[in-house]
Amino acid sequence: SQELEQSPQSLIVQEGKNLTINCTSSKTLYGLYWYKQKYGEGLIFLMMLQKGGEEKSHEKITAKLDEKKQQSSLHITASQPSHAGIYLCGADRLSYNTDKLIFGTGTRLQVFP
Amino acid sequence: NAGVTQTPKFQVLKTGQSMTLQCAQDMNHEYMSWYRQDPGMGLRLIHYSVGAGITDQGEVPNGYNVSRSTTEDFPLRLLSAAPSQTSVYFCASSFDRGNQPQHFGDGTRLSIL
Numbered sequence: 248s249q250e251l252e253q254s255p256q257s258l259i260v261q262e263g264k265n266l267t268i269n270c271t272s273s274k275t276l277y278g279l280y281w282y283k284q285k286y287g288e289g290l291i292f293l294m295m296l297q298k299g300g301e302e303k304s305h306e307k308i309t310a311k312l313d314e315k316k317q318q319s320s321l322h323i324t325a326s327q328p329s330h331a332g333i334y335l336c337g338a339d340r341l342s343y344n345t346d347k348l349i350f351g352t353g354t355r356l357q358v359f360p
Numbered sequence: 361n362a363g364v365t366q367t368p369k370f371q372v373l374k375t376g377q378s379m380t381l382q383c384a385q386d387m388n389h390e391y392m393s394w395y396r397q398d399p400g401m402g403l404r405l406i407h408y409s410v411g412a413g414i415t416d417q418g419e420v421p422n423g424y425n426v427s428r429s430t431t432e433d434f435p436l437r438l439l440s441a442a443p444s445q446t447s448v449y450f451c452a453s454s455f456d457r458g459n460q461p462q463h464f465g466d467g468t469r470l471s472i473l
């Protein structure tokens with residue numbers, strides 16, 4: 248089973264609408280990262296959350312890590328076409344005692360005018 | 361600040377050829393890694409390094425070599441290219457091994473004919 252589950256897998260929204268992407272871990276997270284990947288490009292680091300209850304915002308994107316540190320949500324307010332891409336959550340290596348990053352399955356976001 | 365720089369961006373090889381994918385970072389990061397991204401398989405760790413002179417294998421190391429003679433550079437060598445190595449390769453770096461976000465390069469798209 249996937250260690251980091253993201254939902255939904257894909258999302259199509261009209262420009263201006265709000266949306267939320269969820270990331271659920273099977274283990275307690277020492278750190279949770281959100282990345283964005285534009286089609287055909289590399290991963291862009293968005294935010295890192297470390298403490299339960301922590302919330303960070305960057306422009307119109309807000310991410311939160313729940314108190315029990317096993318789930319995170321990414322909320323986009325008033326979506327724009329520039330928000331389109333694949334959003335990936337990633338768990339710190341310490342969370343799963345591994346040398347590799349663990350990534351979620353990804354959420355593909357499309358924003359139409 | 362250039363971040364993580366990968367070259368080339370695209371490459372086409374014939375089966376049996378060898379080549380080196382270059383990766384350089386200017387953030388004085390100790391930890392560097394190579395991933396390959398294939399459809400439906402997410403990111404898989406090939407090799408990683410925790411500092412100059414130290415490298416180790418990841419999930420899928422066969423057919424690849426790495427070296428880390430300086431903190432800045434972490435080249436990935438394909439010894440004898442095979443069609444199964446057609447993929448998008450990402451180099452990433454972070455300040456240290458744990459609890460730090462990784463910064464990714466833009467990727468190298470490699471096709472083996």
